[in-house]
Amino acid sequence: MDLHEYQAKELFRAAGMAVNPGEVADDPQGVRALAEEYGGRVVVKAQVHSGGRGKAGGVKLATDADEAARHAEAILGMKIRGLTVGHVLVSPTEDIATEAYAGILVDREGQCPVLMVSAEGGVDIEEVAATNPDAIHKLQVDPRYGLMPHQAWGLATRLFSDPALTKQAARILTRLYRAFVDNGASMAEINPLISTGGGKVKAIDAKVSIDDNELFRRPAVAALRDPDSESEADAKARAAGLSFVKLEGNVGCCVNGAGLAMATMDLVKYYGGDPANFLDIGGSSNPDKVVAALEIITADAGVKVILFNIFGGITRCDDVAQGIVEAVGRLDIAIPLVIRLTGTNEELAREILAEAGLAAVASMDEVVQEAVRLAG
Amino acid sequence: MSIYVDETTRVIVQGITGRDGSFHTRQMAAYGTRVVAGVTPGKGGRSFALSGKEEVPVYDTVADAVAETGANASVIYVPPAFAASAIMEAADAGVGFIVCVTEGIPVLDMTRAHALARDRGCRVLGPNCPGIICPGKTTLGIIPGSIVTEGPVGLISRSGTLTYEAVHHLTRDGLGQTTCVGIGGDPLIGTSFVDCLAAFADDPDTEAVVMIGEIGGTAEQEAAAWVSANLDIPVVGFIAGRTAPPGTRMGHAGAIISGSSGTAAEKTRAFEDNGIKVAKRPAEIAVLARESLGR
Numbered sequence: 001m002d003l004h005e006y007q008a009k010e011l012f013r014a015a016g017m018a019v020n021p022g023e024v025a026d027d028p029q030g031v032r033a034l035a036e037e038y039g040g041r042v043v044v045k046a047q048v049h050s051g052g053r054g055k056a057g058g059v060k061l062a063t064d065a066d067e068a069a070r071h072a073e074a075i076l077g078m079k080i081r082g083l084t085v086g087h088v089l090v091s092p093t094e095d096i097a098t099e100a101y102a103g104i105l106v107d108r109e110g111q112c113p114v115l116m117v118s119a120e121g122g123v124d125i126e127e128v129a130a131t132n133p134d135a136i137h138k139l140q141v142d143p144r145y146g147l148m149p150h151q152a153w154g155l156a157t158r159l160f161s162d163p164a165l166t167k168q169a170a171r172i173l174t175r176l177y178r179a180f181v182d183n184g185a186s187m188a189e190i191n192p193l194i195s196t197g198g199g200k201v202k203a204i205d206a207k208v209s210i211d212d213n214e215l216f217r218r219p220a221v222a223a224l225r226d227p228d229s230e231s232e233a234d235a236k237a238r239a240a241g242l243s244f245v246k247l248e249g250n251v252g253c254c255v256n257g258a259g260l261a262m263a264t265m266d267l268v269k270y271y272g273g274d275p276a277n278f279l280d281i282g283g284s285s286n287p288d289k290v291v292a293a294l295e296i297i298t299a300d301a302g303v304k305v306i307l308f309n310i311f312g313g314i315t316r317c318d319d320v321a322q323g324i325v326e327a328v329g330r331l332d333i334a335i336p337l338v339i340r341l342t343g344t345n346e347e348l349a350r351e352i353l354a355e356a357g358l359a360a361v362a363s364m365d366e367v368v369q370e371a372v373r374l375a376g
Numbered sequence: 377m378s379i380y381v382d383e384t385t386r387v388i389v390q391g392i393t394g395r396d397g398s399f400h401t402r403q404m405a406a407y408g409t410r411v412v413a414g415v416t417p418g419k420g421g422r423s424f425a426l427s428g429k430e431e432v433p434v435y436d437t438v439a440d441a442v443a444e445t446g447a448n449a450s451v452i453y454v455p456p457a458f459a460a461s462a463i464m465e466a467a468d469a470g471v472g473f474i475v476c477v478t479e480g481i482p483v484l485d486m487t488r489a490h491a492l493a494r495d496r497g498c499r500v501l502g503p504n505c506p507g508i509i510c511p512g513k514t515t516l517g518i519i520p521g522s523i524v525t526e527g528p529v530g531l532i533s534r535s536g537t538l539t540y541e542a543v544h545h546l547t548r549d550g551l552g553q554t555t556c557v558g559i560g561g562d563p564l565i566g567t568s569f570v571d572c573l574a575a576f577a578d579d580p581d582t583e584a585v586v587m588i589g590e591i592g593g594t595a596e597q598e599a600a601a602w603v604s605a606n607l608d609i610p611v612v613g614f615i616a617g618r619t620a621p622p623g624t625r626m627g628h629a630g631a632i633i634s635g636s637s638g639t640a641a642e643k644t645r646a647f648e649d650n651g652i653k654v655a656k657r658p659a660e661i662a663v664l665a666r667e668s669l670g671r
Contacts, residue, residue, distance in 0.1 A: 106483050106484070106487065106563065106564070108563050108564060108593045108594075108595075108630070109594070111486070111487055111490045111491070111564045112487050112491070113484075113487065126635050142491065143484065143487040143488050143491060144488060144491060181484060184482060184484060186483060211482055211483050211484070212629075213456060213480045213481060213482045213483065213629070214482045214484070216456075216457065217457065217482075243626075243627035245620075245621070245624050245625075245626060247619070247621065255537075256537055257535060257536045257537030257538060257627075258535065258536075258561060258626060258627025258628045258631060259533070259534065259535020259536060259537060259538030259539070259561070259588070259590055259616050259627075259628070260535065260536075260537040260538040260540075260541055260616075261626070261627060262538075262590060262591070262616035262617040262619075262620060262626050262627075262631070263538050263541070263614075263616045263658055265619045265620070266616060266617070266618045266619050266640075267657055267658070268619075269618065269619045270656060270657060275619060278620070278626055278627065280627040311537040311540045311541050311544070313506075313518065313519070313520040313523070313536070313537065313540050314399075314400070314403075314518050314520065342544065343520065343522075343523070343540065343544075344520065344522065363659070364541065364657075364658060364659065365657065365659055
């Protein structure tokens with residue numbers, strides 16, 4: 001789950017980090033009031049879950065409160081990569097002397113958090129990694145000890161040579177690590193981490209993603225989810241416990257298992273079709289899940305055919321067939337359904353489907369070709 | 377032969393009294409797995425019926441179960457909130473081979489569990505994996521016994537049902553398996569493709585290997601390099617997720633393309649550059665495997 005910049009900054013402040021001030025507003029009047037409070041010179045930043053906000057015109061500098069309100073008018077309601085801006089963050093401008101980068105994520109290979117810093121901040125860090133990898137300093141953190149003081153200091157010396165600044169940076173890195181762990185983050189980033197003309201080090205942008213698997217035990221963090229940033233289909237899928245990703249095609253896919261679901265989409269493409277979605281109904285054959293899946297898929301008017309691909313292992317095919325029959329009975333589905341069921345109790349499943357006037361095939365290639373043909 | 381486990385492996389089940397644990401324990405026992413005990417904290421002293429005639433004791437701790445039964449492997453079916461702790465308990469009790477089926481374990485929990493398992497010299501399979509099956513010998517996890525058969529192919533996969541799909545084709549085409557290993561769909565897993573490849577390389581009965589990968593991470597690329605440097609039996613590959621959009625998690629926590637890395641195209645290229653034939657459809661996996669074995 002991605003957090004908005006202002007939410008990430010709140011977590012950072014709560015961890016005791018030096019972060020530049022700022023508050024959110026959702027209308028130009030609110031922005032004007034905040035700008036007046038901060039003395040007029042402010043930055044107005046769109047709060048959406050997307051990179052490239054600046055390039056899209058979602059980040060503007062204002063010299064007085066009137067200009068801030070005008071910027072807010074332009075930014076609020078604008079679309080950045082398909083996401084509508086509902087809130088802006090207003091912060092006083094800073095006297096920036098240098099811009100650095102600090103970030104933490106979990107390293108798959110090392111199987112531990114890795115802290116990365118670079119004195120070349122304020123730009124896309126992936127670009128720095130590609131063009132000047134030596135400018136990025138990485139440290140694998142043993143999760144059992146956490147970030148040790150000498151490690152934080154060592155990394156901070158890569159960012160600043162003035163000991164007064166190094167000391168502040170080390171404190172920020174220590175607290176960044178703590179915020180990362182205490183909030184169950186999968187990524188936490190400060191870009192840029194600035195030093196001011198007055199000799200202060202602080203975070204002026206913040207990015208945090210939370211590990212979805214942590215949310216069950218962190219209700220305060222889970223409550224930060226912005227319902228407006230999620231499509232209706234995504235929210236419904238999440239509530240039903242389905243893994244769902246919307247795509248652009250017209251073949252609706254309903255599969256058990258993530259790997260098989262990906263392979264099914266790939267096969268649709270292989271046979272010249274276009275998948276409308278990724279959807280994993282999981283190991284359960286609960287009819288409610290099948291109903292939710294069908295509702296989500298059919299809500300997309302572009303979908304021309306629904307493809308079921310079920311490999312029954314522990315999940316019994318007859319249970320899934322029962323779920324499909326129930327779901328079809330409860331919903332009014334106007335587009336064709338093609339079904340593939342193989343594995344445990346497939347004969348029984350076929351009988352259940354046949355009684356309801358539905359047919360099933362046994363091979364994945366067959367069902368996908370049929371779906372692509374029906375989708376036209 | 378098989379890798380990692382065989383018919384002599386003595387298995388305990390952590391979470392044996394739970395809904396999933398009890399169901400799969402009976403499935404494993406019916407297949408022939410030597411289930412010697414179960415562990416559920418707070419339910420020690422009870423017994424668990426494997427079938428109408430056979431039962432095993434339930435212990436409060438893994439250490440007790442190991443001391444009493446000499447178990448050397450464990451399968452974990454406990455909920456995500458307690459699963460990392462279950463792995464650490466098994467590692468601490470000296471269980472050498474730990475299969476964790478549980479999906480949805482916090483990644484930071486797993487950083488600590490993997491670190492402890494490494495310190496204790498234990499092998500963890502998973503988490504978020506279907507387990508391991510040695511046809512005709514034993515099964516630890518949830519891979520259905522009905523789809524496998526004995527034969528010369530070793531199979532390694534990050535997925536569950538896609539593995540079943542591939543195995544189903546192999547079995548139907550007369551290509552049995554020495555061992556099928558599901559290494560798991562999480563970003564942090566205890567046993568990698570390379571670990572399994574090295575084990576298959578030491579197994580005289582394995583004459584070909586099938587590797588089923590997916591988007592996310594670089595495990596397939598590392599495996600491909602290892603194959604070309606170390607393995608002299610044929611390898612057939614498949615990569616799921618060619619149509620997956622970047623930056624979006626596809627069901628498995630580990631299945632995500634970050635930036636430009638971890639794409640299906642990159643992995644397919646790594647396979648092909650290192651002499652691994654890549655199937656374009658799941659059904660083609662068995663065809664390529666048969667060709668590579670000259671059958």
